[in-house]
Amino acid sequence: MSPRVRLAALLAAPVVWLVVAYLGALATLFVSAFWTVNGFTGATVKRFSLGNFETILREDVYRTVTLRSVGVAAAVTVLCAVLALPMAYFMAKVASARARPWLVIAVLTPLWASYLVKAYAWRVLLANGGPLDTLLGGPGRGPGYGLPAVVLVLAYLWLPYMILPVYAGLERLPDSVLEASADLGARGWRTFRAITVPLIVPSIVAGAVFTFSLSLGDYITVQIVGGKTQLIGNLVYANVGAANNLPFAAALATIPVLIMVIYLVAVRRSGALEEL
Amino acid sequence: MRLTLRVVMALGLAFIYVPLLLVLVNSVNGDRTFAWPPRDITTRWWAAAWANDGARQALITSVQAALGATAIALVLGSLVAFAVHRFAFFGRDTLSLLIVLPIALPGIVTGIALDSAWRSVMGELGIGKGLFSVVVGHATFCVVTIYNNVLARLRRTGTSLEEASADLGAKPWQTFRYVTFPLLRSALLAGGLLSFALSFDEIIVTTFTAGPGVTTLPIWIFTNLFRPNQAPVVNVVAAVLIVLSVVPVWLAQRLAGPAAGAGRTGH
Structure with missing residues (x-):
């Protein structure tokens, strides 16, 4: 067999699946964002129109929800990075060689526990008069359901996705680099800030792909602990389901896609995607 | 400090x-x-959960969907990994980006895209949404886990062993059977485990691709989450899933030592 034939044989099925089916589906979705729905009959009008995007740009509610979603995703990412950095640093550079694999397991085991189970656990924890309220001194004293709860629970859910790449990055970082910094007179904190953090930026960016994207599209956790809070995902979901306006849902869905594509293309050069 | x-x-x-x-x-x-x-x-709630037909049926559906999706992902992911490792071709970088796309994009986008595509293409052929559409949806985002694991293994082992096998007169399928596959086995297992877990846990894509009457465990939990009188049973199901989540870690550890227990994002 010639190499060309072998390559074709290897790629035929995956390309049909991922390029034709999946990319095709995404493309169709994007095209349908320019269609509209007849208000009386509910039938889809397949004629090019910018109406959906005009509505999104004109009405305050969509701008507010988009900004809120990006804000939540950014807050979750920052919270995860802030928590993951010291934990991963401890695991990779401070803990004894014997404790290290066990710490990795301890951090990663919850990843295998169900997403819903974890969100549910927080619903119980945050309930009015629940354990967190009791701990803080009575019903209504804890954060309760709402926007802060959404950020907290999403950060909880995606934290291991940040710890893992950062830990891997730190493990690859030779100790000699840190020792050189110390020999040149830098204190622990200075070395951490000036040497360690810049060198593991690609790992943090790789972790942020997960934390940011997973938060941006979430609408389940919001329903479980968010009270009346709405994110882009909730609006898309409402337009697919209750409102039965797929074109408008598609137009709304292009917002997170656009944000993610910009993000992915921007970070591809940094080599962060290799660390996923 | x-x-x-x-x-x-x-x-x-x-x-x-x-x-x-x-x-x-x-x-x-x-x-x-x-x-x-x-x-x-x-132990009342444990007994009630055990007797709950809905939960049990949902568990079976979830296992079926995860097995199906993992099987497809194993084939597709390995094929792409081999192509990317062994050949230089036009669009190789784009392809590796495309494989990450289904998990990098928000689940709801993949969900509604697959839903409307299924309705307009498969619906026309008379194939409605059911368990199969869930398997297809899950396989789409599971491919990356296999791809990453297999590609990493291929890069580490190189091609010299296969060349040696060919030099010693092995036919291509013999080389695959006795050299390539054994080298890949643990990578396939790690990727497969990960893929199974991803599929087993998925709710967003499932919501959009499941046919009527197809209830996976996450969907069952979600629909019962807001019913106060179901709370104890939901809690037991949740507890079971927490206990079960130790299994893949234990399995991965037994297979390849503690470090391998780590790879959920496929190192």
């Missing part, structure tokens, strides 16, 4: 585990509304 890090690590682990422990304790909490702290201990 070291002490601070130690404290942060301990607090971080507490943050990770306290909510899960709470679910485990509540599964034997005698009070229907999980009054805290629990006053009496009961």
